[in-house]
Amino acid sequence: MITFDLYVPGDSPLHRLDPRVKLLLLAEGLTAAFLIHSPWAMAAGLLVLLGLLRLNGVPLHLLTWLWRQMRVLLFFILLLQPFFSPGGGVLLAWGPLRWTSGGVEAALYLALRVLLMAYLVAALLFTTEQRRLVQALVRLGMxxxxxxxxxxxxxxxxxxxxxxxxxxxxxxxxxxxxxxxxxxxxxxxxxxxxxxxxxxxxxxxxxxxxxxxRGLGRTARRTVWRDLRMRPLDWLALGAGLAGAIAFAALRGIG
Amino acid sequence: MPPEAIALRGLTFAWPTPPEGREAVPLFRDLALHLEEGAARTVLGASDGGKSTLCHLLDALVPAYTGGELRAERLEVLGLDLRREIPTPAQVGLLFQETATQLFTTSVEEEIAWGLEALAMEPQAIGRRVEAALTRFGLAGLNRRPPWTLSGGQQKRLALAALWAQSPRLLLLDEPLGGLDPQGRAEVRAALEELRAEGATLLATAALDRLAPWAESCLLAEGMLSPPRPLDRWPKQALAEHGVAVEDAALERLRGAASPRGKAAVELRGVRYRYANGVEALRGLSLRIAEGEMVALIGPNGAGKSTLLRHLNGLLRPAAGSVRLFGQETAGRSVGELAREVGFLFQRPERQLFAATVREEVAYGPRQLGLAEVDRRVETALVRFGLEGLADAPPAILGYGRRRAITLAALAALETPILVLDEPTVGLDGRGWQQLLAWLTERRAAGTTILLATHEMALAATADRVVRLEAGRIAAQGEPAAMLAGEGGR
Known part of the structure; x- marks a missing residue:
């Protein structure tokens, strides 16, 4: 039976991190992936992320599984994107369609960005139980x-x-x-x-x-067994995440 | 006099008027039921007779969620008038027939905690209650398992544990022993016996006399409930007539319908099969079945019975070895082509109906295969299974028993020389059993080759040969009498 559950059971620091903090870090990561334009920074970010996942007990075969899922999409991005973002010297021309060096570069960036975002989302799903994820969303106001x-x-x-x-x-x-x-x-x-x-x-x-x-809606207020609770490590990660975001914004403001 | 847990009198209920041309037949007519607190009772009734509806009604789900017209002189559960009040899960617990639907969380422990959260129990107390329920129903250690990965018996026990944790005063159990293999049945029976011993108030339903948890039984027929009587005080013949028992004579007729053997109809040689998850389901299995022979496959869950059957019509292909039908390799022939030779009945076949009318459903196979005399085949099959009056009805709106009959009719219309049946009796009521046995008797006498997998030793005993699978290999085979001696008879 197939499931849409990517969760890898484990007890690593990333697993134990409060899912609300993980959601925030994910949001930051996705925003950064949008805003960063340096391919080197993106590649470095991807490598750090992959290393982090391996260290936190996500097996290599799952990481390569995601790569296999993504590669067709990436191939089409590399193939088609150059047509939509011309610029630089013409490498190949076919009728009105042109493959330009600038276009190829833009396609490479986009592919890298998509890959980084895929691994960011997967990082959350690999290390967070569905139940805790839903709990986090409810605690954040859903x-x-x-x-x-x-x-x-x-x-x-x-x-x-x-x-x-x-x-x-x-x-x-x-x-x-x-x-x-x-x-x-x-x-x-x-x-x-x-x-x-x-x-x-x-x-x-x-x-x-x-x-x-079974009693859905029978009481005005449900209680929650094993509710989410922020621990020192969670506060630390939250603080680091916020500091990182501020530093990033400041740097971009200056640059 | 002990207080009444259930007090129904003069209950009449009909579903909302169906669209054009179909009259609304009342499901219940002047139905009465009394159950004292601390008592246990079985409601015996054929499929589609209203057993589930009765259970839902007693938990105030019908007509609130389904519509329908209800009248009653008295309609009380634990002193609550169900027309005005809805019992809480701390008063009435309901075990659904389709238990898998009732398990809606992603782990065993959460399943139990969910109901306690809904009752706003203090979080500290929930953990203790969850552990108590797990231990009580023999599920300790399975805390983190997703419910859908559990066996049938474990799922029923988990649902029972989740209900029990909410401390209901009355438990309604809709076919608690139905759809289970013998091991699951034994597990659930034991759990129910314990509840009984603790003095729980229990009302259970059953579609077959053998699946009644308690001997004290009422018979639900023609919309009315008979007064309770111990099971052995009901004549077997009367139970069979009401579609809740199988007479031994029907099994005897099938046993007696053996026909002469011909050349090899099915031949498996050194078949190996491994699933993608690495489980080696068949490990070099060879089996030869002669034309006209009836073979019963038995063996524990996971022995490879279904895997073997699926090789016969090409749903699975051997990783090594060969499968031949009438001397021809199946390799290179599609499932659709093999359907000409092999009629296949899946487990839980009632979920696989897709056509707009019963007639189209039955005609689908013959048309796809371009067989001659489609109309004759379809009419014969419809009459055979008592469906001629429903030929233009959509299968989707019909009850469970009828849908099971349609799956048999659809198979019968193909008139294949080989029949492969995977657990054909699971979930059947007495009437379904009788229909199946009568049809098999006819086909067997006509020389059809039959291979079936079953946990029902009474059915296996009617075969020419019984083959016992264990861990992907044939552990033993031989005459039913010798093979089934150690299987505990029926």
Whole structure:
């Protein structure tokens, strides 16, 4: 069964860091990735991040897995982006389309930036349990019902995907074949989607009742078991993050 | 006189009027039910007969979440009038038939904590209560496991633990022993016995007499509940007529329908298979099944039964070794092509229906394969499974039992020379069993080759040969009588 859970169980400092602090650091990291223009700084940031993840117990195969997921996208960025950002000498021309040295450079930067951002987001997901992430969002002001909805979605997506696979198999077992024109083949998917939607609706009806039966919304205020609590290390990381942001802003102000 | 946990009298209920042409038949008619605090009772009833609805009604989920018309002289649970008051989870706990839906968090301990948070219990007390519940239901050590990775029996126990932690005074258990393999059934039965011993008030449902947790049973039929009676005081024949029991005669007929063997229909040679996660499910397995033979695969969960079956129609391909049907290699032939020879019944097949009408659903396979006489096949199959009156209804709106019947009809219409069935009886009521057995009897007598995986020794005992798998290999095989001697009979 597939899951959308990238969490790597562990007890490293990065794992233990309060998810609210991690969310802040992520926001800072993403902002910086947007604002920094030096490829060297971005590459250095990426290397530091990868080193940090390895030191905090994220296995190498997961880091390379993300690379494999990203490389097609990166390839297309490198291929297509130069057309949209001309500048510098022409390297290749094909009709009105031109590959320029400036364009290639811009594409390289963009690819690097996208990669850095992907690893930043993954760093959060690799080291944070879904439950704690949702808890953090709720503590930062998101209504509890939204948080519940988010975790239910994450919880049931694999089940829905599983249902999709099951119905496809059943169709094949009753004679469905990947033949004929593409359009006809795609139409074969339609009934599958119908079955999946019906299955999902049936399940969500049940789910609504199950939540009610277990007491959703029965008290004005829920209590929270194992609530998030900031510890000295969290405050330290928060302080460092803020200081870094201020320093960055000041440097950019001067530069 | 002890206080009443449940007091229903003169209860009539009908679903909201369905769209054009379908009349609203009341599900319950003048239904009565009384249960004293501290007592335990089973409600026996066939699929689609209203067992789940009754449970939902007693927890005030019906009609609040479903609509429908309800009238009652008396409708009280623990002294609460359900027409005005909704019981809290600290009063009534409900174990859903589809337990997986009830487990909506991402770890075992959170599942239990969730309900306590909803009741606004003090956080310090929650931790202690969670541990107590885990220990109580034999789940200690599984704290961080995602619920969906647990076995069926463990999932039911987790749901029970989560309910129990909220300290309900009445537990409603919708088919607590249904859909489980024998081990899961034993686990849950033991957990329920303990609750019973502690004096809990329990109302459970069952679609099959063997799956009744408690002998003291009412029969739900035609919208009414009979007065309670111990199970052994019900004549088996009456239970079978109401679709909640299987008569031994039906199994005997299947056993007696053996037909002469022909040449090899299925031949596996040295089949190996390893899943992407590294689990080696089949480790050099060879099996030959003759035309007209019926073989039952038995063995513990994870022995490789489903993996083996999936090799027969190409859903899985051997990493080494070969699979032949009637002497022809399956390699190079798609699942869709192999469907001509192999009719395949999946586990939980009722989730796989996709067509707009029952007729289209049944016709799908024959049409895809371009078979002759599609209409004749479809009509025969519809009549065979009592669906002719529902041919134009959408399968999606029909009840569970009907949807199971449709999956059999869709399979029957293919009229394949080989039938492969993966746990065909799981979740069936007595009527479903009878339909399945009657159809298999007919096919077997006609010379169809049948291979099925089952945990039901009564079904395995009807086969020509029983093959026991263990850890991806054949551990033993032989005549049912010899093979099943040590399996605890039925």
């Amino acid at each position: 209504p509890y019902e939204w948080g519940l909805m988010l975790s239910l979605t994450l919880r049931f997506i694999p089940a829905i995907y599983g249902l999709f696979v099951t119905v496809r198999e059943a169709q094949a077992a009753r004679g469905w074949r990947a033949e004929g024109p593409l359009l006809k083949r795609w139409r074969g998917y339609l009934p599958v989607l119908v079955a999946v939607v019906i299955g999902t609706l049936r399940q969500s009806d049940q789910l609504t009742m199950a939540l009610a039966a």
